[in-house]
Amino acid sequence: MKVSKGELIREIDKYSIEKLGIPSIILMENAALGVVKHLMLNEKEYYVVICGRGNNGGDALAVTRHLIAAGKKVSVFSIGLNPMSKDCGVNHDILCNMGVKITNISNVEDIEFLRDSIIRSDVVVDGIFGIGLKREVRGVYDLAITVINETSKKTISIDVPSGFSGDTGEVFGNCIKASKTITFETYKRGFLNYGSHEYTGEVVIEKIGIPDFVVDKYHNKEFFLERKFIQKKTKERALYSHKGNYGHVMVIAGSEGMTGASTIATKAAVKSGAGLTTLISCEDALQAVRNFVPEAMWKKNDDSQGIETLMGKVNSIAIGPGLGKSNETLNNVKRVLKNTDGTIVIDADAINVLEGKTNLLKEAKGNVIITPHPGEMARLTGMEIKKIQSDRIEIAKEFAREYGVIVVLKGYNTIITNGEVSYINPTGNGAMANGGMGDCLTGIIASLCAQGYSPMDASCIGVYAHGECGDKVSEHKFVVTATDIIDNISKTIKELT
Numbered sequence: 001m002k003v004s005k006g007e008l009i010r011e012i013d014k015y016s017i018e019k020l021g022i023p024s025i026i027l028m029e030n031a032a033l034g035v036v037k038h039l040m041l042n043e044k045e046y047y048v049v050i051c052g053r054g055n056n057g058g059d060a061l062a063v064t065r066h067l068i069a070a071g072k073k074v075s076v077f078s079i080g081l082n083p084m085s086k087d088c089g090v091n092h093d094i095l096c097n098m099g100v101k102i103t104n105i106s107n108v109e110d111i112e113f114l115r116d117s118i119i120r121s122d123v124v125v126d127g128i129f130g131i132g133l134k135r136e137v138r139g140v141y142d143l144a145i146t147v148i149n150e151t152s153k154k155t156i157s158i159d160v161p162s163g164f165s166g167d168t169g170e171v172f173g174n175c176i177k178a179s180k181t182i183t184f185e186t187y188k189r190g191f192l193n194y195g196s197h198e199y200t201g202e203v204v205i206e207k208i209g210i211p212d213f214v215v216d217k218y219h220n221k222e223f224f225l226e227r228k229f230i231q232k233k234t235k236e237r238a239l240y241s242h243k244g245n246y247g248h249v250m251v252i253a254g255s256e257g258m259t260g261a262s263t264i265a266t267k268a269a270v271k272s273g274a275g276l277t278t279l280i281s282c283e284d285a286l287q288a289v290r291n292f293v294p295e296a297m298w299k300k301n302d303d304s305q306g307i308e309t310l311m312g313k314v315n316s317i318a319i320g321p322g323l324g325k326s327n328e329t330l331n332n333v334k335r336v337l338k339n340t341d342g343t344i345v346i347d348a349d350a351i352n353v354l355e356g357k358t359n360l361l362k363e364a365k366g367n368v369i370i371t372p373h374p375g376e377m378a379r380l381t382g383m384e385i386k387k388i389q390s391d392r393i394e395i396a397k398e399f400a401r402e403y404g405v406i407v408v409l410k411g412y413n414t415i416i417t418n419g420e421v422s423y424i425n426p427t428g429n430g431a432m433a434n435g436g437m438g439d440c441l442t443g444i445i446a447s448l449c450a451q452g453y454s455p456m457d458a459s460c461i462g463v464y465a466h467g468e469c470g471d472k473v474s475e476h477k478f479v480v481t482a483t484d485i486i487d488n489i490s491k492t493i494k495e496l497t
């Protein structure tokens with residue numbers, strides 16, 4: 001599923017109209033039909049449609065015609081005094097020719113009439129503003145949005161909830177809180193922002209008849225991860241295979257007093273299918289692994305020579321969970337970057353020690369995946385967390401491009417990007433917000449890398465499977481822990497093959 005900003009939609013729209021000769025009114029008609037599909041025509045009877053004067057309003061007027069044709073009771077409101085866009089005007093005239101009464105909303109009394117209609121209606125269709133909104137919502141627009149939010153039983157927004165920036169996720173003063181948003185052609189960037197769900201409700205994408213090659217021509221390779229895409233990438237294990245076919249993961253993790261993180265990362269690597277897993281750590285952590293992950297091998301962290309030799313042989317290295325922010329950790333990171341041409345997954349304290357030293361990443365022999373949460377990303381880039389949260393994709397992409405790494409920026413809608421192609425993950429939930437989850441993900445991704453998946457595929461499959469596993473467990477649990485994920489990840493990956 002493609003993700004984009006509004007300007008891409010304008011480009012593809014322009015190309016379709018000017019170069020392919022598709023009349024814009026046809027695109028509007030297709031958009032309206034896409035919306036009508038979601039209006040529950042077999043259960044609901046009375047609709048209130050509220051239209052602005054731009055093309056979003058035009059879509060809503062076309063929707064009105066289809067509702068009337070389906071025999072529904074519809075009250076139509078046109079808001080504001082701006083001149084109508086051409087296609088909005090066409091649909092307005094058709095309704096007038098059909099004898100449909102369109103009530104203009106230009107003052108407070110009109111708003112009260114709108115309120116009465118909404119109270120009696122089953123569904124409100126919001127076509128006030130689409131991606132053309134660029135400034136603060138004021139006056140009657142502001143009042144109408146408040147009344148809709150206060151009284152509507154179910155609001156369906158066309159393209160974006162009115163008042164919401166499809167580009168940035170910003171709210172322009174006031175915003176519709178929809179139960180569902182039917183958006184066109186691409187998932188809008190702004191929907192990825194924290195808190196956007198409160199305004200969009202469920203988001204559905206409808207095609208409006210623009211050929212894929214036109215979208216691809218302008219699309220900047222941002223995708224929402226879909227299950228079928230992950231399923232295509234996740235392979236069954238071969239009948240005649242042996243452990244040597246599934247690679248060797250080295251986990252460098254854990255320190256005195258922080259042995260849990262290393263156990264979790266190691267066990268996650270084993271449970272997600274690595275042929276061999278070796279933990280490098282202090283004696284306490286090794287003892288824990290001996291007790292809880294008998295399948296794993298281990299090596300004490302003071303055996304420098306042995307470790308460096310092994311680094312040259314393993315397929316992937318996960319480094320960071322529970323290491324502590326110390327010089328020793330920094331030296332370990334340097335050593336890994338220098339000594340392995342396998343894939344390196346850098347997490348937790350191994351990220352923290354790179355603060356102010358990110359150039360080290362450019363010296364890596366192997367591919368690097370870093371898996372920061374927003375706080376770690378803030379430290380790494382010197383930006384505030386708020387800034388990171390407000391522009392997650394762009395910041396992750398820029399970092400990936402500059403340092404030649406894959407960034408897995410964790411959180412709601414985890415981003416996976418190599419700077420060229422970016423994926424946004426839809427799985428995972430609030431029940432998973434507890435210690436150890438990140439260590440577990442690191443183990444899973446490193447394990448998939450060792451099994452031969454490309455670093456990008458391993459990151460996408462790992463993040464998606466980790467979240468899906470958490471979603472399944474959370475169906476019957478209040479909290480999902482890393483141990484829950486470890487116990488179920490093998491089953492989840494199997495279901496994805």
Ligand SMILES: NC(=O)C1=CN([C@@H]2O[C@H](COP(=O)(O)OP(=O)(O)OC[C@H]3O[C@@H](n4cnc5c(N)ncnc54)[C@H](O)[C@@H]3O)[C@@H](O)[C@H]2O)[C@@H](O)CC1
Nearest residue numbers: 013027028031053054055056129130131132133135136159
């Ligand atoms: N491929 C496409 O892009 C298509 C787009 N369509 C629809 O067209 C929409 C975009 O249409 P437009 O570009 O005409 O823009 P909008 O309809 O989103 O908004 C523009 C209108 O709102 C007014 N306006 C903007 N900010 C305001 C404010 N703060 N207070 C009061 N009035 C304000 C403008 O004067 C103008 O009348 C999309 O969201 C979608 O719903 C569909 O018709 C199908 C085709």
Ligand SMILES: [K+]
Nearest residue numbers: 129158160162
């Ligand atoms: K809208």
